[in-house]
Amino acid sequence: MPENDFEKQVQDLFDGLKLKPSDNVWHNVNDRIEKDKKRRRAIFWIPLLLLLLLGGAGAYMMWGSGTGEKASEEMVAIKQTEKASTENSNNPAHTEQNTIAGMDAGPAEKQNTTPAEITNTNNKDGLGSESQPVSSAIISKQVTPQATDKYPVKSKPGKNTSLPAFNVAENNVKTGGQKIGHILNDTKEQQEGYKNFSKNITEGNNAAKGFNGTAVQQYIHAQPFILSWPDNEKQISTSLQKLPASTASNSTVRLAKKKSWEFGINAGAGFSKTGSGLSDIFNKLSFEKSTLADYATSAPVYNMNAGFVASQNNVYLAALPTSATPVKRGLMWNAGASVKWYVKPRLALTGNFQYSYFSTSREVGKFLSNNNGAFAGLNSSGRYSGYYSGNNAAEYKNKYHLMELPLGIQWQLNKGTKLFPLQLNSGLSAGWLINSNALHYDKPTGTYYQDESLFNKFQLGLYAGLSAKLFQHSHMPLYVGPYMQYGLSNLVKSSSGTQQSLMSVGIKTEWILWKK
Template sequence: MPESEFDKQVQQELEGLKLRPSTAVWENVEKELRRKKRRRYIVFFWLLAGLGLLGYTGYLLTQKGKPTLAESSGKPADHSGKTVQQPAAPSTQSDIIPSIPSTIKPADSSSPADQATPLNETPSAAATQPGTSADREGLNGRKSTALVPAGKNKGKRKTDKTGSPVARSGHQQKTSTQGIQEPESRKETESKPVDMAGQNPPVVPAQDSVKAKTDSAVAAVPPPAETKAPAAKKQSSSKIKWSLDLGVGGSGPIGSPFLIGESDNTRLAYDQTGGMIASPGSPLVTPPVVNYGPVYFPRSDIKPGPAFRIGVLGEWAISKRSSIVSGLQYQYQSTNIRTGSYRNTALIFNNYASQPVSVTSSYQAGLQKTFTNRFHYLQIPLSFQWQVGKGNKLPVLLSAGMSAGYLLATNALIYDSLQGGIYYHDKNAFNRFQLSFNTGLAFRFGNSKTFQWSIGPEASMGLRSQVKEEYDRKQYPLYLGIRARLYLPKKNH
C-alpha cells in the first residue's frame, strides 16, 4: 500500500467518524455556562467591593482631619492668646491665671513651687474673670481629682464614688460654691504662677514636691522608648505553599468604620463644644461642656503614620484557583498627633467615664511638637484567596478575610480634658485584642518558575476600637499599603 494512499484513506475514514454523545454532556455544558456567568458577576462584585474599600481607606487616610475646636470656631487656639477677649488688661500675670477649685488641692499646698509654671505655659487670659472662675471650676465636672507625687499617689487618691452624670452635676454645683467661697485660695494662687487655666490644680513634681523645678512643664523629656516585637517565623512543610509576607503603607484611625464621615455619637461630650472656648466674661454653662470643663487645649488631629507588616504565611489550596491563607504576622502601625510640652509629673484623676486613671507623666495638649503613637501587633490572619481567570502568565489574586491580633505594646497617648486638655499614656486604656477585616489584590509573577512572588495593594480595617470606650473616643485602626509576598521554593523530592 503506497504511503500517500494509506494516509489519504485514513484521513477520509477518520474525519467522517461521528459518535453521539450522551445527554449528560450538554447538561454539564449548560450548567458550566450558567456557573461562569454567575462567577463573572461575583468577580465583578468583588472587584468593585475591593476597589471601593481601597478607595475609602485611601480617602480616610489622606483626608485632612476634622477641624479642632479652635479651628471650628474660626479662631486660633485659645492658648495662643489671640482669641480670648479680656474685659480689661491684666495688671499682672496673676490676673490672667484662674483660681484653683477647692476640691482639687495639690498634695502639698504649702509648697509654692508645686504650683509654679512658667507664664508661657498658661493659657493666655483664658478664664480670668473672677466671677466666672467658680463656673469654670464647676465645669471641670470630675468627681474628684487629686494630684500627688508619683511615689505616693496610690494612698492619697481622692475619689468620689458617685458615678452617674446626675451625681456629677450635683457635685459640680457643690464645687462651684466652694470655689466662690474660697477667695483666699485664689489670692494665694494669684501670687504665684499657676499651671494651666487654673480650673485644675497644679501638678506636683514626681520626685520632690518641695524642690520642684519651676521649668518642669517645659522640660524636654524624650518620649517613651518603643517596644520591639519579634517577627514571626515558621517552618515550612512540603504540602503547604509557604511565603514571606511583607507590607508597607500607612495607618490611621477612623471614628466609625464602614461609614463615611464621623458620627457625632463617637465623639465625647467635651469634643462637642462646637468651638466653645473658655473666655473671660462668657459663662460656660452650656451642656455638655458643663460636665467636663472648658477645653483650652483641644485635641490634635490624628494624622496617618507609616506602617509595615512582616510575617510568614501558608497557602492551603482548596481548588485549582482558590486557597486558604493563614500564618503569623507582626504589624507596626503609627499615627501622628501634635502635643505641647512634656510633664514629668504624676497625676491621679477620674476620666470622663469615672474611670480612675493614674499616670506618671503627661503632655500638655498643644501644637508645639509631633508625637508618634506606635502600635505593635501580633496577628493571625485567615483569608480566602481566589485567582481571577485561569491564565498562568500573570494571575490576579483577590483575597478577603479576617485577622485576629494582639496588641503587644504601644506608647500611644490618650486625650483628656483635664487641666484644659492633656495627653497621657495608660496601657489599660487600649484593647489588647483586635479583629480586622482584610482585603487585597495581588499580581503573581513567575508562576511557571520555582521562584514566585506577588505584589499588590491591600487594606485592613479594625472592627474593634483601639482605645477603650471609657477612656477616649473610639478609634478604629485602618491600614492601607502595598503587599509583597515571596514564595519559598518547593523542595525537590
C-alpha cells in the first residue's frame, strides 16, 4: 500500500466528521457580532464627537479662560555674564551666599528658612542699594562649598534644608519646567505676593533691574516661580555679580531653551465653492447674484437668425435660460511646505507656500463651439466655449489652480498638558491664479464660455482654523484640524463691484519635520 494512502484515508474520514455544537456557541457568536456592530457605530460617531469637543474646548479657551494663563506662562532663566564673573572673581567669600534658586525646593523650605536681612555689600553693578524683597528660596547660606563647587543642590520634599533647585555655581544646571508643588497650597496672600514679585520683575522695577543687570533673563514658562514671600519677609541683598570667578566663570545657565523655528510640510483637503458670502460655502447650491459675464462692458452678441444660431459658426442654440445654473461645491486640496517661528512659547508666526486646487461644478448644456466668432464683441484673446442649458444637461467642473502664500499667526489656546495642545490659526493668504478652466455665464446669450483673462490673478484670502497638535512630545509632531478660507479679492474683474469669492472648508494637516 502506498504510503500516502494512509493520509488519504484519514482525510476522507475526517471530511465526514461533523459534530453538533451546543446552542450556546451561536448565542455567544451572535452576542459578539452585536457588540462589534455597536463598537463600529461608536467608532463612526467618535470623530464627530471629538470635533464637537474640540470646538467646545476651543470656544471655552477663547472666551472662558481667565487671566491666570499669562502669569502661569512665566519662567525665569538665569544667565551669567562674563562681566559679572570677572568683577566678582575676588570675592570668594560670597560663595556661600550666592546660590540662586529658580525654583521652589519644597514645602519644608519655607518653614526652615528664616527671614533675614542680608545686605548686599558688593552691589556695584547697578543692583541698587535699595533692598528688594526676595524669597529665602533665592538666597541660601546653606549651600556647602563642596556643593557650590561641583554639584547643584537637589531638593527633596520634606527634608529640613533650604534647597535651591539649582546652583549658579554649576555651569550646567538643568531646571526644566518643574512645577512648583506648594504654590497651590499657599494662601491667597502668599500667592498675591508671588504675583507681585513676578510682576515687578516683568515691569523692570528695581529688583528686575538688578536681575537684568546681572544678566537674569526672563522667559515665559508654565508656572511662576516663587521668588518672594509677601511683604518684607526678605530683602534682595545679593546678586549674581557677587559670585566668585571659580563658580561663575564660563557659566551660562539656560533654562528650557526652546527651539523657535519649525519646518514642515502641510496638506489639506475639503470642498470649495464660489459665492458672494461666507455662508455660501455651506449651501449645497448657490446662485450667482450677478453672472460672471455681467462685468463685461460689452456683452457678446451672438449671430442668430430668428432664434437659431448661424450654422456657419457651428454654434447651436436652444431655448435660452433666463439665469445661470447654480454653482455646486467641488473638491479642494492643497499641499506645500510650512515654516513657523515661535515669538512666544504659545504664539507663532506661520508661513506656508503651497499649491492649491479648488473646484466647483454646475450644470451646463452640451458643448456648442469653441469658435469665438459666434460671439461678437468679446475680447478676442479669450477662448470661448459655448454651452447651452437644455434637457441634456451635463455637469461641468470649474477648476482653479493657485499658488498660495498664507501668512498668519498660530496661538495655542491651552497649556496642552492634559489635553493635547489646541491652536487657533488665522491669517491672510496671498494667492496667484495660475490657471482656470472655469466658465463664465453670458446672460444675453444664455451660454457659458471660458475666458481666463477675466479672472483676477491675484487672490487675497482670509483663513482661520483650529488645529490639534498630536504627538506633541515627538520630534515630528502633527497638527490636524478644520480649516476655512474666504477670498477677499473678487474672483473676476467686475465693473459692477459684485463680489464673487473663492472659498473653501476642509481639514488641514501639518507635519513638522525639522526644528531649529
